[in-house]
Amino acid sequence: YAEGETYGDIYGYQMIHIVRDxxxxxxYADYVDRIPGKAVYGPAAYAALSASxxxxxxxxxxxxxxxxxxxxxxQIDTYDKVKLGNRIPKWMGGFNTSITWKxxxxxxxxxxxxxxxxxxxxxMYFMSLTSNHFNAPEMVKETWTEQNTTAKYPVxxxxxxxxxxxxxxxxxxxxxxxxxYLCAREMTLSYDLPSIWTKRANxxxxxxxxxxxxxxxxxGSKLYTPEYGTKDADKGGYSLPISVLMGVKVTF
Numbered sequence: 578y579a580e581g582e583t584y585g586d587i588y589g590y591q592m593i594h595i596v597r598d599x600x601x602x603x604x605y606a607d608y609v610d611r612i613p614g615k616a617v618y619g620p621a622a623y624a625a626l627s628a629s630x631x632x633x634x635x636x637x638x639x640x641x642x643x644x645x646x647x648x649x650x651x652q653i654d655t656y657d658k659v660k661l662g663n664r665i666p667k668w669m670g671g672f673n674t675s676i677t678w679k680x681x682x683x684x685x686x687x688x689x690x691x692x693x694x695x696x697x698x699x700x701m702y703f704m705s706l707t708s709n710h711f712n713a714p715e716m717v718k719e720t721w722t723e724q725n726t727t728a729k730y731p732v733x734x735x736x737x738x739x740x741x742x743x744x745x746x747x748x749x750x751x752x753x754x755x756x757x758y759l760c761a762r763e764m765t766l767s768y769d770l771p772s773i774w775t776k777r778a779n780x781x782x783x784x785x786x787x788x789x790x791x792x793x794x795x796x797g798s799k800l801y802t803p804e805y806g807t808k809d810a811d812k813g814g815y816s817l818p819i820s821v822l823m824g825v826k827v828t829f
Contacts, residue, residue, distance in 0.1 A: 585665035587694060588658040589748030594643035597726045601639070608637055609652035610644060613742045617641070635741055640721035640732030642743045661753050666805050667692030671762070680769040686762045690805040695756040696748075697800055704730075705737040705745035756803040758796035764789050782828040790820040 590612070596602050608619035617635045618626065626634055647657040671688035703714050713733075721728040730751070731743035738745035744752075770783040796803045802816040 583663060585663045585693075587661045587664055587748070587753055589661045589750045589753060590653070590657065590746055591645040591659045591661070591750045592642045592731070593645045595721055595728065595731050596637060596639045596641050596643065598639050602637065605637060605643060607651065608643065610637075610741075611652055611654045612644075612746060614739065617741050638732075639723075639726070640743075641741055642731040658748065659750070661748075661750050662694040662755075663692070664695070665693055666690040666757075669805065680771065682767045682769075683765070685764045687759060688762050689757075689759045690803075691757045693756055693805065694753045695798070695800055695803065697752045697754050699801075700799065701744060701749065701752040704733070705742075706733070706735045707738050707745065754798045754800060756796070756798045756800060756805070758794045758798065758803040760794050760804075761792040762790065764792060780827055780829055782826075784826040786822075786824045786826070788820075788822040788824075790822070791817040792819060 596605065602620060605619045606621035608617075609622050610617040613635065615633050615635050617637050619637045623631065623634060623636050644653045645657060645659060646653060647659055650656075668691040669689065671686065673684065673686040675682065675684040677683075700714060700716065703711055704716060716730060717733050719729040720733040721731055734740060734743070737743055765786060765788040767784055767786040770785075772782070775781065775783050794803060801814055804817070
């Protein structure tokens with residue numbers, strides 16, 4: 578890490594625009610993106626290439642992403658990463674509460690992690706169509722098409738990882754998600770039978786309990802689990818199971 582930086586800092590490429598149509602394409606005539614295996618060139622930049630260089634080049638087209646040129650040298654390369662956040666939570670903690678009314682008791686325990694990001698590798702994989710025999714995620718509905726030129730995301734293309742890398746780009750800001758969450762870790766509802774009933778059955782106390790664990794998350798993340806301490810790169814998997822426990826405690 579560079580002097581003055583924080584452990585866990587994340588740097589990546591920031592998309593700043595999507596080429597909307599042929600007219601918009603002319604605004605990026607001199608654009609050059611050297612991150613893909615074959616560099617991507619705007620119309621004027623491509624026209625200036627030699628015939629042999631054109632064989633190892635791709636042409637920028639409507640639907641393609643435009644990336645931030647941080648150092649202003651007119652081309653996108655590894656020096657154009659921006660700070661996207663940090664992979665370590667700024668705040669972690671928990672709290673609990675309990676309420677009792679007559680024979681009813683309710684208790685709840687929550688924990689949270691705030692201010693950190695996780696890499697959604699699974700979503701990047703699907704959006705890159707690295708393997709095109711999977712069902713597409715919901716995100717596809719918001720990608721550029723000729724009928725949807727104002728889309729939120731670039732064109733959805735088969736084999737993006739070997740073409741322009743609109744999605745399949747190492748440390749693409751699009752897939753570094755805010756993983757902040759609040760989890761309902763455990764909730765318990767209990768009920769004590771009235772003593773007048775238990776004494777008739779020669780019992781001192783009878784308590785029924787219903788407990789739920791890992792019940793839900795409040796989070797804006799699309800990750801299968803936002804939990805800090807799981808894999809930094811989310812490739813999909815199984816979240817913590819929701820458990821429901823029932824019990825009866827009898828005291829004689």
